[in-house]
Amino acid sequence: MIRLLIADDEKLEREALAELVQRRFEREVVLEMAENGRKAADTAVLWNADLILMDIEMPGMSGLDADRAVLAQRPSCRVIFQYAHEAVHLGACDYLLKPVDPDELEASVRRAIRQIQTERKLEELAAAQPQPQPEPPAAGEEAEESPEEGENSQAAL
Numbered sequence: 144m145i146r147l148l149i150a151d152d153e154k155l156e157r158e159a160l161a162e163l164v165q166r167r168f169e170r171e172v173v174l175e176m177a178e179n180g181r182k183a184a185d186t187a188v189l190w191n192a193d194l195i196l197m198d199i200e201m202p203g204m205s206g207l208d209a210d211r212a213v214l215a216q217r218p219s220c221r222v223i224f225q226y227a228h229e230a231v232h233l234g235a236c237d238y239l240l241k242p243v244d245p246d247e248l249e250a251s252v253r254r255a256i257r258q259i260q261t262e263r264k265l266e267e268l269a270a271a272q273p274q275p276q277p278e279p280p281a282a283g284e285e286a287e288e289s290p291e292e293g294e295n296s297q298a299a300l
Contacts, residue, residue: 147175163243167249187220193220226239
Protein backbone atom coordinates (compact mmCIF):
# COMPACT_ATOMS: atom_id res chain seq x y z
CA MET A 144 0.00 0.00 0.00
CA ILE A 145 1.09 3.53 -0.76
CA ARG A 146 0.87 6.00 2.14
CA LEU A 147 -0.58 9.19 0.66
CA LEU A 148 -0.74 12.41 2.67
CA ILE A 149 -3.02 15.26 1.59
CA ALA A 150 -1.79 18.64 2.88
CA ASP A 151 -4.01 21.67 2.27
CA ASP A 152 -5.17 24.44 4.58
CA GLU A 153 -8.59 24.59 2.89
CA LYS A 154 -10.83 21.97 4.52
CA LEU A 155 -13.14 21.63 1.51
CA GLU A 156 -10.19 21.14 -0.84
CA ARG A 157 -8.64 18.52 1.49
CA GLU A 158 -11.91 16.64 1.74
CA ALA A 159 -12.55 16.82 -2.02
CA LEU A 160 -9.07 15.49 -2.77
CA ALA A 161 -9.49 12.73 -0.18
CA GLU A 162 -12.80 11.68 -1.70
CA LEU A 163 -11.34 11.62 -5.22
CA VAL A 164 -8.31 9.63 -4.13
CA GLN A 165 -10.38 7.16 -2.10
CA ARG A 166 -12.79 6.64 -4.99
CA ARG A 167 -10.08 6.07 -7.59
CA PHE A 168 -7.37 4.40 -5.48
CA GLU A 169 -9.28 2.61 -2.73
CA ARG A 170 -7.17 -0.56 -2.92
CA GLU A 171 -3.84 1.12 -3.64
CA VAL A 172 -3.47 3.86 -1.03
CA VAL A 173 -4.06 4.61 2.62
CA LEU A 174 -4.75 8.27 3.39
CA GLU A 175 -3.75 10.78 6.04
CA MET A 176 -4.44 14.53 6.05
CA ALA A 177 -2.75 17.68 7.32
CA GLU A 178 -4.13 21.21 7.49
CA ASN A 179 -0.86 23.14 7.43
CA GLY A 180 2.76 22.82 6.39
CA ARG A 181 4.15 22.09 9.86
CA LYS A 182 1.68 19.25 10.44
CA ALA A 183 2.34 17.96 6.91
CA ALA A 184 6.09 17.81 7.52
CA ASP A 185 5.71 16.12 10.91
CA THR A 186 3.07 13.65 9.72
CA ALA A 187 4.99 12.74 6.56
CA VAL A 188 8.11 11.87 8.54
CA LEU A 189 6.43 10.11 11.49
CA TRP A 190 3.92 8.23 9.32
CA ASN A 191 6.50 7.37 6.62
CA ALA A 192 4.49 8.89 3.77
CA ASP A 193 5.34 7.68 0.28
CA LEU A 194 3.49 10.43 -1.55
CA ILE A 195 2.17 13.89 -0.61
CA LEU A 196 -0.43 16.00 -2.41
CA MET A 197 0.73 19.39 -1.17
CA ASP A 198 -0.64 22.90 -1.41
CA ILE A 199 2.11 25.51 -1.60
CA GLU A 200 0.36 28.42 0.11
CA MET A 201 -0.36 27.38 3.71
CA PRO A 202 -0.17 29.29 6.98
CA GLY A 203 2.82 28.87 9.28
CA MET A 204 4.99 26.81 6.96
CA SER A 205 4.59 26.85 3.19
CA GLY A 206 4.30 23.65 1.20
CA LEU A 207 7.75 24.33 -0.25
CA ASP A 208 9.30 24.59 3.22
CA ALA A 209 7.40 21.49 4.34
CA ASP A 210 8.72 19.67 1.27
CA ARG A 211 12.30 20.65 2.16
CA ALA A 212 11.81 19.41 5.72
CA VAL A 213 10.32 16.09 4.59
CA LEU A 214 12.90 15.40 1.89
CA ALA A 215 15.74 16.09 4.33
CA GLN A 216 14.56 13.04 6.32
CA ARG A 217 12.66 11.02 3.70
CA PRO A 218 14.34 11.58 0.34
CA SER A 219 12.34 8.76 -1.26
CA CYS A 220 9.03 10.53 -0.57
CA ARG A 221 7.31 11.91 -3.68
CA VAL A 222 5.44 15.21 -3.72
CA ILE A 223 2.75 16.43 -6.09
CA PHE A 224 2.18 20.15 -5.72
CA GLN A 225 -1.14 21.77 -6.52
CA TYR A 226 0.75 24.71 -7.96
CA ALA A 227 4.36 24.71 -8.94
CA HIS A 228 7.37 26.55 -10.20
CA GLU A 229 10.03 26.30 -7.51
CA ALA A 230 8.50 22.93 -6.67
CA VAL A 231 9.94 21.43 -9.83
CA HIS A 232 13.40 22.51 -8.70
CA LEU A 233 12.83 20.77 -5.36
CA GLY A 234 12.22 17.53 -7.19
CA ALA A 235 8.42 17.42 -7.23
CA CYS A 236 7.35 14.58 -9.46
CA ASP A 237 4.32 16.53 -10.72
CA TYR A 238 1.95 19.40 -10.00
CA LEU A 239 -1.78 20.10 -10.16
CA LEU A 240 -3.61 23.32 -10.85
CA LYS A 241 -6.63 24.31 -8.77
CA PRO A 242 -9.44 23.57 -9.16
CA VAL A 243 -8.14 20.02 -9.46
CA ASP A 244 -9.42 18.06 -12.44
CA PRO A 245 -10.23 14.49 -11.28
CA ASP A 246 -8.64 12.89 -14.36
CA GLU A 247 -5.44 14.93 -13.96
CA LEU A 248 -5.29 13.99 -10.28
CA GLU A 249 -5.69 10.32 -11.11
CA ALA A 250 -3.04 10.42 -13.84
CA SER A 251 -0.59 12.27 -11.59
CA VAL A 252 -1.06 9.89 -8.64
CA ARG A 253 -0.77 6.85 -10.94
CA ARG A 254 2.55 8.16 -12.35
CA ALA A 255 3.89 8.74 -8.84
CA ILE A 256 2.76 5.28 -7.67
CA ARG A 257 4.53 3.67 -10.65
CA GLN A 258 7.72 5.60 -9.79
CA ILE A 259 7.55 4.50 -6.14
CA GLN A 260 6.86 0.85 -7.05
CA THR A 261 9.66 0.82 -9.62
CA GLU A 262 12.14 2.25 -7.10
CA ARG A 263 11.08 -0.34 -4.51
CA LYS A 264 11.58 -3.17 -7.00
CA LEU A 265 15.00 -1.83 -7.99
CA GLU A 266 15.99 -1.61 -4.32
CA GLU A 267 14.84 -5.21 -3.76
CA LEU A 268 16.78 -6.39 -6.81
CA ALA A 269 19.88 -4.52 -5.70
CA ALA A 270 19.63 -6.01 -2.21
CA ALA A 271 19.25 -9.52 -3.65
CA GLN A 272 22.28 -9.24 -5.94
CA PRO A 273 25.50 -10.55 -4.46
CA GLN A 274 28.11 -7.82 -4.41
CA PRO A 275 31.33 -9.03 -6.08
CA GLN A 276 34.46 -8.36 -4.12
CA PRO A 277 37.08 -6.69 -6.29
CA GLU A 278 40.35 -8.53 -6.45
CA PRO A 279 43.39 -6.51 -5.46
CA PRO A 280 45.60 -5.64 -8.44
CA ALA A 281 48.63 -7.82 -8.92
CA ALA A 282 52.01 -6.27 -8.31
CA GLY A 283 52.80 -3.76 -11.02
CA GLU A 284 49.20 -3.51 -12.33
CA GLU A 285 47.19 -0.34 -12.05
CA ALA A 286 43.96 -0.37 -10.06
CA GLU A 287 42.19 2.07 -12.36
CA GLU A 288 39.16 1.06 -14.40
CA SER A 289 39.50 1.18 -18.15
CA PRO A 290 37.22 3.74 -19.88
CA GLU A 291 35.25 0.90 -21.46
CA GLU A 292 34.54 -0.70 -18.08
CA GLY A 293 33.49 2.66 -16.64
CA GLU A 294 31.09 3.21 -19.49
CA ASN A 295 29.59 -0.23 -18.94
CA SER A 296 29.19 0.54 -15.23
CA GLN A 297 27.37 3.77 -16.04
CA ALA A 298 25.14 2.03 -18.56
CA ALA A 299 24.29 -0.62 -15.95
CA LEU A 300 23.22 2.06 -13.51
